[in-house]
Amino acid sequence: MIVVGNGVLGLSLGLTLARRGLGVALIGEAHRPTAASTAAGAMLGCFGEVTTTLLKSEHGKTKMDFGVRASKMWDSWLTELSEDAPGEEIRTADGTVVMLNTVGVSGIDDDNFAAIRKTVQEYDEPFEDVDPADIEWLDPDPNARPLRAMYLPNEHAVNTPELLNRLQTAFVERGGTIVADTAIQLHHEQNTINGVTLTSGDRLSSGRVVLAGGARTQELLDTIPELSVRIPRLVSGYGVSALMRTEGGSGPRSVLRTPNRAFACGLHVLPRGEGEVYVGATNVISPEPVTTPAMGDVLFLLECSARQVRRDLWSSGVHKLQVGNRPVSLDGFPLLGEAGIDGLWMLTGTYRDGLHLSPLLAEEMTHRLLGEEHQLDWDAFRPVRSPIAPASREEIVQTAATHLLATGYEYPWRMPVMYPMIIEAGFQGAFADWADELDPEFTPPAELLAVSRRLYPVIGKWLREYYAASRSARDE
Numbered sequence: 001m002i003v004v005g006n007g008v009l010g011l012s013l014g015l016t017l018a019r020r021g022l023g024v025a026l027i028g029e030a031h032r033p034t035a036a037s038t039a040a041g042a043m044l045g046c047f048g049e050v051t052t053t054l055l056k057s058e059h060g061k062t063k064m065d066f067g068v069r070a071s072k073m074w075d076s077w078l079t080e081l082s083e084d085a086p087g088e089e090i091r092t093a094d095g096t097v098v099m100l101n102t103v104g105v106s107g108i109d110d111d112n113f114a115a116i117r118k119t120v121q122e123y124d125e126p127f128e129d130v131d132p133a134d135i136e137w138l139d140p141d142p143n144a145r146p147l148r149a150m151y152l153p154n155e156h157a158v159n160t161p162e163l164l165n166r167l168q169t170a171f172v173e174r175g176g177t178i179v180a181d182t183a184i185q186l187h188h189e190q191n192t193i194n195g196v197t198l199t200s201g202d203r204l205s206s207g208r209v210v211l212a213g214g215a216r217t218q219e220l221l222d223t224i225p226e227l228s229v230r231i232p233r234l235v236s237g238y239g240v241s242a243l244m245r246t247e248g249g250s251g252p253r254s255v256l257r258t259p260n261r262a263f264a265c266g267l268h269v270l271p272r273g274e275g276e277v278y279v280g281a282t283n284v285i286s287p288e289p290v291t292t293p294a295m296g297d298v299l300f301l302l303e304c305s306a307r308q309v310r311r312d313l314w315s316s317g318v319h320k321l322q323v324g325n326r327p328v329s330l331d332g333f334p335l336l337g338e339a340g341i342d343g344l345w346m347l348t349g350t351y352r353d354g355l356h357l358s359p360l361l362a363e364e365m366t367h368r369l370l371g372e373e374h375q376l377d378w379d380a381f382r383p384v385r386s387p388i389a390p391a392s393r394e395e396i397v398q399t400a401a402t403h404l405l406a407t408g409y410e411y412p413w414r415m416p417v418m419y420p421m422i423i424e425a426g427f428q429g430a431f432a433d434w435a436d437e438l439d440p441e442f443t444p445p446a447e448l449l450a451v452s453r454r455l456y457p458v459i460g461k462w463l464r465e466y467y468a469a470s471r472s473a474r475d476e
Contacts, residue, residue: 001369002027002196002206004183004220005213007037008160008355009347011167012362013212015084018174020366025204026171027179027196034216034289037164039241039324040355041268041280043255044074045155047125048096049352050116051260053399053446056391059333059380066376067353068123070360071154077359078158084170093157093270096255097135099146103308104261105406112259117150127152137252137310144308157255157270160355179204183213185223186344193343196220208369211339212347214354215289215325227340229469231383233462234335235448237326237351238290239264240297241280242305245317249275256309262406263447265352269309276319279305283352285451287458289325304410326351330459330466331388332445333381336361337368340384345369349381386470393435393443400446401427439467 003014006028014026032038046067054060078090100113120127132138132146140146172178185197186209195205211217215236221228257268264283272278282297298321306314327348329335335349347365350357360376367374380388390396401424408420434453435443444452444463452460 001025001208001210002204003210003212004028004196005211005217005348006168006178007032007035007212007214008040008164008167008358009214009350009361010212011164011171012358013210013347013365014176015167015171015174016362016366017369018171018176020370021175023175023177024171025177025179025206027181027183027198027204028213029182030180032164033291034214034236034325036214036239036324036326037160037355039239039281039322040160041241041255041270041278042158042160042163042355043093043096043155043257043268043270044071044157044356045096045152045255046071046353046356047116047120047123047152048098048155048255048257049260049265050112050119052111052115053391053395055115055119056395057389059388060390062377062380063333063353064119066357066360069376070357073359073363074156081166081170084173085166087166088162090158090162090166091156092159092272093255094253095151095153096155096157096257097130097149097151099132099135099138099256099258100148101140101144101146101258101308103144103410103412104258105402105409107402108261108406109259112261113148116259120152125152126154135256136254137250138256139310139312141307141311151254155255159272183220186220188224188341188344191341193341207343208345209343210345210347210365210369214327214348217327217346217348224341227384229465230340230473231335231346232329232331232333232349232385232387232466234327234329234349235459235462236286236289237328238284238286239281239324239326240293240301241278241322241324242298242301242318243272243320243322244277244279244313245319246275246277247312247316251275251277258308261403262410263403263450267304267308269305279313281324283326283447285328285447285456285459286325287456287462290323293321293323300411327354328448330444330448330463332390332448333388334378335383336365336378336381337383346383386474387442387444387467389443390445393432396443396446396449397428397431397435400431400450403446404450438463442467442470
């Protein structure tokens, strides 16, 4: 079969299938120009990612359950990977420290910190309250000091380049075939997939094709327009991360992070090698994948890391800037399973969770592709679907306004104390009007609502088209 995409999800699926003795062609450019994987911090955790908005819906709770199941697979996954492709230790961080500092806003940071604490207790996950003064390596600006912190001993991190290299080596050792090219055309006949065409002009034939190419998957889907309009379109959650050579070669032992905030995944700093740390990551919705970091995003990220985590990062060397594109569907949820044409499958739309979920989703997809009994109930995330509602319209409008304000506080802005209240009221009214204008029933996730009117009107166009197609299919 054919797997399109050589990021961590495509490689994990290819390896899982190859271990079962199947012939697999894995398509992707060697340098992965727009992948999320190459810029990822690779935190192996789901509890540190918990937010109040995630837990508002049954779909969000299902994603949470997937994350918990994936957490329990990583030890055996890495052990098996080392057997197939021996090498250096992949794990880089010993647990995660989640910090609630003075930078955020109570409606996001305080609430998400409380949600993390509540969720670890509900799942009986070990955690430990930590005195912020005892957090190793932490030295923030006094105005950004943490007020509370907790340690999650089971939420580690891995070296992303090493993980990708080892996955690819193991895949080839197991008989898989690497096709260092890009798929540009899907071919089907009588509602059955039969192959893809590459930029080289070569055509690969197969009755089973899995699209696991992240945000660029949309380019392939658009070659079958009558199908793509029925699937939530993929846009990019573009992010910037940095590798930094620290002063004196020091570094944290654990992941140091804040709760998720301001449309992003929370500021995080983690060890990546001797004398080197990874700093991440921003999240900006973009209609197309991005390959070059914007100056404003780089400045924001680096200043936040020095102000909120360790002051001497300001004089540390920036070894490398990295850009990644998280695959974000128009309703914010994954695209998993059969995709409306016989033999065509999708494994994408995982937003910020793809790397962490990769062992679980690869195993589940393998069961389904081989017609075996499956373990997960992911039917709600089938690609051809009506829009999933992550929350009520009123809640989404409020979330969009609060997160937009939170971005200002994190910069940080300075203005008269009453202005943020006035601005927030204006945001709420504008977003409510825009949501009504987009569609009388369906509402996109907050981050898409915020950018789809003035910043990227084309996303508003895509939302309208998807909503119209979904309503038409439902009425039929």
